[in-house]
């Protein structure tokens with residue numbers, strides 16, 4: 001079965017950035033707040049990586065989705081405002097990068113609502129999208145997200161096109177990511193504490209891997225959702241590599257390079273059209 005992207009689009013692609021900042025390692029171990037070197041490694045993302053990424057996206061006229069933990073937004077409100085002001089989408093990524101499967105319902109709901117409030121206060125827009133820290137959600141999470149008006153989630157790997165999850169509190173659209181399309185597996189290395197895959201691959205290898213993925217998604221008409229972390233992908237050589245990936249996508253016919261939010265809205269509209277034609 002093929003996914004209907006519209007007449008002149010063959011597949012979709014999203015550049016998404018999880019702006020973990022310090023929240024990722026603090027969630028692993030609160031004592032990390034005293035380890036200045038570990039904090040500095042993580043801080044590279046919001047401090048150095050995001051501004052460079054934003055400049056490149058502006059040069060390439062690409063809009064992306066940035067998933068931001070509430071804690072990161074509180075530390076860097078001006079940066080979050082800049083991301084939003086430059087036309088990118090802001091989604092929710094927990095409050096302190098909590099592993100959702102370790103939370104009870106109240107804790108999970110508190111982190112979600114608190115972060116939505118923080119992001120809305122900074123940007124003036126309430127987020128419609130969610131990506132769980134570590135892509136780790138509970139079976140109750142879709143219903144919780146729908147009950148708070150979230151339109152989509154991007155955490156589940158059981159497909160490669162958007163699909164609808166029906167919950168008692170309404171529909172939620174899933175926009176599936178995958179480990180293959182994640183810079184963490186390619187570039188995450190930290191000596192102590194040990195974080196990530198522990199390897200540092202070359203840009204050439206990551207570019208080849210992701211070009212192959214784009215080629216496959218293009219051939220089969222699917223959605224290439226690339227997940228990146230500014231503390232990794234924001235390094236100079238990797239931003240150059242990401243630009244080459246954008247140029248590769250543009251060399252193909254009918255790649256819709258957009259945001260998760262736009263894909264979710266499109267899928268909603270498609271669903272509505274299908275339901276109406278069934279009724280008609």
Ligand SMILES: [Zn+2]
Nearest residue numbers: 018020133134
């Ligand atoms: Zn994250």
